[in-house]
Amino acid sequence: MIEYMKELWPILWPTLGAIGVILAFVPILGLYMTFIERKIAAYIQDRVGPNRVGPFGLFQAIADGIKIFLKEQVIPDHVYTFLYFIAPTFSLMTAMFALVVMPFGPVPVEYESGFRYVVAPGIDIGIIMMFAISSLSAYGIILGGWASNNKYSLYGAIRSCAQFISYEIPLGLSIIGVIAATGSLNIEKIVAAQGGSLWDWNLFWQPLALLVFFTSALAETNRLPFDLPECEQELVGGFHTEYGGIKFVLFFLAEYTHIVTVSFLTVLLFFGGWHFPGLTGPVDASLGGMLLRTFVLVAKVCGVVLFIMILRWALPRFRFDQLMGLAWKGLIPLGLVNLFLVAVVLTLGLPKHLLAGTAVLLFVAAMISTYQLQRTLNQSNPRVMNGGIRGVSV
Amino acid sequence: MTTKSKREKTVKWGEEPKIGWMEAMYLPAVMSGVATAVRHALSGKPMTRQYPEVEPEIPANYRGVHRLNRDEEGRVKCVACYMCQTACPANCIEIIAAPAPKDDPHWENRDKYPATFTIDELRCIYCGMCEEACPVDAIELTSIYDLTGMTREEMIFDKEKLLSVFDKTIQSGQDPVRTNRGALGPASEEAETAKQGPPPPGRGRKG
Structure with missing residues (x-):
């Protein structure tokens, strides 16, 4: 047994180390992201x-953490206790589980030894696993809303459910173009495929995919333009109305973990991962090169987080019908168009940067046609009012 | 347009807002929104005041904590006429009057004075009616706004406390100024005239 463990150790310690890094950094990151956001x-x-x-209020996050850990655990009388406790845990668990295939630094070419900046390197279905797991996070929210036994919580949960289901589709559609171009579902290989010059980054030849991906990913995080599940003006607190103290924090940590996940995915899939002009090519295993690449990756991720x-x-927040309209009438057609274009370019072997211009043109064309459609709809029947947007009674 | 029924004529339908395809794209609006946010973030000029370090400039006619004025001889100016207590809509003033000590030369020209004068600062609504009712301008509301206390008892101000507020505000120059302040009230005027001739313009207390 001990011999076996000794044999296993060189393979085991990088994984354990990566798990340790994620487990240590996610709560600290969550706390400090609240501070940075404020x-x-x-x-x-x-x-x-x-x-x-502290200086510049830097210890505010720690003070918040201490305060929230010491808070009284209030359990309302009317909740389903078991589900009520399970829901926030489940939410955070799925959010952190999605980080398993997420490289948080450059992954060296040989996986056999050394620290590898990812818990599970070389998984060939990396992206599929990530989406499968992160879709589960809707489960935590729905459980929370249901267990709270409160109509506002349930409304939030139902909205969240509908939102997740709708935005999964454009999210999937947008990355199919990237996957088709790379020919792999492995995140490391997708990043390696962008390792040439700056213009090889997927951003520059699939801007449409980036737009669709980023918008739907933002919706998946329940962040503000799309935070219908917890919109304060309508639903008190949404799915976390009945939650307080550490249970509330678990929900929030899950949200911030989602932001980190989404930012990492955006950078890895579209912004060239750890590549930078001058830092291209395969990853060398020297410590300096690794650290530099990690820094590049983290800096890019910070930029995306800042933008979010x-x-x-x-x-301002979307209204619910606008939210659904954006997904079904805007993003899904755009995602399909992008997929079609990528397929045409790849099949005919055309220069891939042709795609960027075409994508932009098609994007504009799609919007014009949508607009025309809306206008004809309005003209033919003014009382329908396009879901209440136009024809305001004075 | 379909046929208009009678009911429809009562409804006035607004014009459909004209949006072009650029606006239908959302993106220009998103960009300008982000630009506005970034511009504000980079302007670096906070609109807020760092309160305990930087105190706000309170206008001189602010209605804050009460004070009981002293006259020139340092006596409490109040003549215990109960006008403020009667005027007070919150019933927070309680006065017990006593005849002025006749054998004391210090109290020679006074008939009555307040033996106790308590104001419940928690019950007070800071309307300033006591101040308006006072015929001798003995009670005034200062511009002290940060009134705090750990217990309810210490928020009930007695005569000494109210007089100390007067001493404090006089020293710090935070004298209250009223817009209707001119000559003193008629009763006070008569008392002053009888004593030392016509009052000077402005504050009788200072003159």
């Missing part, structure tokens, strides 16, 4: 933000 919100709203605890946070304070 700071960004403050700057955007011409305020100062938390600045009392700015978006929160820049955009």
